[in-house]
Amino acid sequence: MIGVRQFRWPDYDAVAELWKSAGRDVLSRHELETKLLRDPQLFLVAEADEAVVGVVLGTYDGRRGWILRLAVDPTRRRHGIATRLIGELEQRFTALGCPRVNLLVLPEDDGALRFWQALGYLPFPDVLCSKPMAAPR
Template sequence: MIEIRQFGWPDHEAVVGLWASAGRDVVPRDELAAKLQRDPQLFLVAVADQTVVGVVLGTYDGRRGWILRLAVDPTRRRQGIASGLIGELEARFAALDCPRVNLLVLPEDTGALRFWQALGYLPCPDVLCSKPMTTPEIRIT
């Protein structure tokens, strides 16, 4: 039996290990702490026999929901865990009256694209632009 519930800090090490084993970037602890201040109910884990076997990080900015860092233990894939996590996350977005949910898929990841399309997510011809927000150097003159 799989239980899907909100992330708690005791889950942190297991989530980091799961992201790493699934080839996902690990979100730094300070970024997670900041995220949890806004919408902690959108950070979910799937647990089987007291072991974290899946995770998804959702966020909502008041206009759009975003799905980030979905990962399932490689030995537990194709058991409905990812679909269950997304179903619960979508229900939580709906409870917030979120009108649209977005996510990013790498173009070469055809398996992921098929998964998301099967859940009703359609590709958009948008262009992603990104800028790292680093702390500017302070110059004393």
Template sequence: MIRSFRWDDYDAVAAVWAAAAREVVPRAELELKLARDPELFLVAVDGERVTGVVLGTWDGRRGWILRLAVDPARRREGIATALVRELEGRFRALGCPRINLLVMPENEAGLRFWQELGYLPMPDVLCTKPL
């Protein structure tokens, strides 16, 4: 089952991110994110167990998919695809015309996954500045 994140999911979500070698988003950052678009932070659950997570955000112009992760013991079961499809539906309901995401160049499996779902690589240059 896919549903919106609840605060009592946080420890399980952090464990999935850690197991999948993703950076764990601190509670303080999530509080700010959840104040804007809480319906775009999704978890996949099997009973009470969190098996996957995706963090989406929308700036009013573009949707972004961040921090997709699945428990390594539950990969290849369609959990990631189900999370992305649900998130896409929620973006559509908001009127979002385009979704962006970032894939590290060395992540060939990740790039294949996203391309299978219809996401196309773009030759953009990512620039970032920590504040």
């Protein structure tokens, strides 16, 4: 049975390994500490047999929710884990009064785009702009 719950610090190593196995960059402990000051209830893990098998990082800025870093253990994909994680995250966004949720999908990732569209997320023709900021001194 798959359970979904809020991330706890003892989960960090398992989450980092999961991100690596899914081809995602690993967020440092420092970066997560900063994020968790804002909305820790939006960082979720899925577990089975006491092992972390999925993870999603959400954030809410008071206007929009964002879904970031969804990853599922490659050996456990296509078993509804991602859908369960997103369902729980959406419930938590709703409880916060979040009116809209955004996410980014790489344009060449057809499988991901189909997954998100099946959950009701629609592509927008926005252009992503990004600027790296210098670390504080």
